[in-house]
Amino acid sequence: MxxxxxxxxxxxxxxxxxxxxxxxxxxxxxxxxxxxxxxxxxxxxxxxxxxxxxxxxxxxxxxxxxxxxxxxxxxAPINKNKKLEKVNKLKEELKRLILEAIYLGITKEELMELYDSVNKEIKEGRR
Amino acid sequence: MxxxxxxxxxxxxxxxxxxxxxxxxxxxxxxxxxxxxxxxxxxxxxxxxxxxxxxxxxxxxxxxxxxxxxxxxxxAPINKNKKLEKVNKLKEELKRLILEAIYLGITKEELMELYDSVNKEIKEGRR
DNA sequence: ATAACTGTAATAGTAATGTTAATACAGATA
DNA sequence: TATCTGTATTAACATTACTATTACAGTTAT
CATH class of the missing domain: 1.10.10.10 (Winged helix-like DNA-binding domain superfamily/Winged helix DNA-binding domain)
Known part of the structure; x- marks a missing residue:
């Protein structure tokens, strides 16, 4: 674990x-x-x-x-603000990577493909 | 620089x-x-x-x-394979973050919004 | 040829940090 | 009372990045 x-x-x-x-x-x-x-x-x-x-x-x-x-x-019994915090932090990280990705010529479509492939892996229980 | x-x-x-x-x-x-x-x-x-x-x-x-x-x-005068390497590495990182994002309930639409906002910033010369 | 650049090498010392080890003390519980 | 729990402290160790210093050799311009 x-x-x-x-x-x-x-x-x-x-x-x-x-x-x-x-x-x-x-x-x-x-x-x-x-x-x-x-x-x-x-x-x-x-x-x-x-x-x-x-x-x-x-x-x-x-x-x-x-x-x-x-x-x-x-x-501890809080969890709501913490989750929001985490989401925001993750979004910031994502923006940083996306910025770099754009400079490297990665398109929106490619990003969507990435999302779909990860999503598929989850559904197939591979994660 | x-x-x-x-x-x-x-x-x-x-x-x-x-x-x-x-x-x-x-x-x-x-x-x-x-x-x-x-x-x-x-x-x-x-x-x-x-x-x-x-x-x-x-x-x-x-x-x-x-x-x-x-x-x-x-x-050095190579640059082509290196760029591909870099792109692949970046995509792996992105997948890692996207996986986490999905678990946190971030939707595909939200991810697209992130892409658009970063893209907009670039166009406006803020980066 | 001399001076002033370049890269390269080796060694020692310093500083910060994470981790371990060993003990000790106090609260909780069966 | 014994055995869990958390907490605290201190020392030692290990690793690593970085600095400092010095030295040597190739290049280039004057």
């Missing part, structure tokens, strides 16, 4: 943050659902507990989870 | 490589055109000559430029 790339330039804790954000926004993780404990997740992923804690701390700062000392970390 | 972000996670030499690649593919830099010397570019950007050299070396390895010791570094 949480696949990490230890050789990546982006640090492990940040990969974790992004992956877990994703799960929360996609509502794979539900409100108030408990996350794996710092230690258990660390041993499962065979990385240091400090790294997990750093990720959880960051998620808490960003309002995605809340923690109860002694009990655990839980999914 | 070459704007660097020293605070970025991606290293300076790699930013340089990408920017210069871009200029070559867009044919802003023409075949056999001489690039700034290692030392002059270094002093212009106020970074170390070694960093420039590392970028040039990388560009040479990737076939974008060639160097003549004692003379300088020059734009």
């Amino acid at each position: 949480l696949e990490l790339d230890v050789k990546s330039r982006v640090p492990i804790y940040e990969q974790l943050v992004e992956k877990i954000k994703e799960l929360i926004i996609m509502e794979v993780l539900k409100e108030h659902e408990q996350l794996p404990s710092v230690r258990s997740l660390a041993s499962e992923l065979t990385i240091n507990p400090n790294t997990i804690q750093k990720a959880y701390r960051e998620l808490e700062n960003q309002g995605y989870i809340y923690s109860i000392p002694g009990k655990g970390n839980f999914v | 070459l704007e660097l972000d020293v605070k970025s996670r991606v290293p300076i030499y790699e930013q340089l490589v990408e920017k210069i690649k871009e200029l070559i593919i867009m044919e802003v830099l023409k075949e056999h055109e001489q690039l700034p010397s290692v030392r002059s570019l270094a002093s212009e950007l106020t970074i170390n000559p070694n960093t420039i050299q590392k970028a040039y070396r990388e560009l040479e390895n990737q076939g974008y430029i060639y160097s003549i010791p004692g003379k300088g570094n020059f734009v």
